[in-house]
Amino acid sequence: MSNGKxxxxxxxxxxxxxxxxxxxxxxxxxxxxxxxxxxxxxxxxGWRQAGIQTYAFSSDIFDWMMANGVWPGEHLIRFVSYPFVHFSLTHAAIAGVFVLALGKMVAEKFGQWQMLAIFVLSGAFGALVYGLVLNDPYPLGGAFPPDYGLVGAFTYLLWRGLGAVGENQARAFTLIGALLGIQLLFGLIFGGSGDWVADLAGFVAGFGLSFFLAPGGWASIRAKIRHD
Incomplete structure (x- = not known):
């Protein structure tokens, strides 16, 4: 009870x-x-297929833009729109659960705008790496890459917490290791595309951004630079 409420x-x-x-x-x-x-x-x-064709990230379109030096807005938007176009109900449901669980935790620890920045930028970086590393005609869709960005932010919190008490900080990466292991196993059993590349890139982006967006993170970096 607080103030009678x-x-x-x-x-x-x-x-x-x-x-x-x-x-x-x-x-x-x-x-x-x-x-x-x-x-x-x-x-x-045909609505889902039309949505995928219009808003999912396409390596073929990315390669065309790179080759011609042309960057139409209708295709650049795919870097931030693809997380909201999923290939199935199950795909969307799992991605949504990740957002609710990890998004809540990251938003409460980092701040809401910081959490949103990690989600958006991790997703965009995941698509960029997917387009640069792979020549996969299969479109990239769904919120898993930005979700993995949130995993990266959560891992940063664990990593910093373990370091503060003198524990082995490598333990913080147990979750990402387990998630990628499960993804690899499912890929071997059921087949799959190379979207794990975007997921891993999203994780790296989320972890890296946390050094700047976590409370006190940027101040800590400046202090370390001055000390060195």
Whole structure:
């Protein structure tokens, strides 16, 4: 009890996390309802494919832009729009759960705008590395790369916490190791694309950005530079 008001049983989600979750869920709901014939009529069956063609990241289009030095806005937007276009309901559901769980934690520790910056920039960096490293015609879609950016931020918190108490900081990377191991196993069993490259790049971006966006992070970096 505080000031005569009962404490909520569950801490409320930061608004930015709710907004990202809605941005993931709403397109998927439209695609799924359309494919089921609930809305949109016969033409709605192709809504998901149309969304992927318009908003997913394409290595072929990226290669074309690189080769011609032309950067149309309708294609540059793919760097930040692809996390909100998923290939299935399950794909979107898992990505949404990651946003709720890790997004809440990162937003509460870093701040809401910092969390959003990590999500957006990690996703964009994941797409960039995917386009540069692979020549994969399969489009990149879904929020896993920016979700892995949030994993990177969470890993930073663990890494810094372990260092503060003199523990082995390598233990902080257990989660990313387990996630990539599971992803590799599923890829070997069921087959898959090279999107793990974007996921790993998203993690690296999230971890690296945390040095600047975590509370006191930039001040710590400046102090270390001055000391050296």
């Amino acid at each position: 009962p404490e909520p049983a569950v801490n409320p989600l930061p608004p930015v996390v709710v907004a990202l979750f809605i941005a993931i869920v709403v397109p998927e709901a439209i695609f799924s309802l359309g494919a089921s014939g609930v809305i949109g009529g016969p033409g709605a069956v």
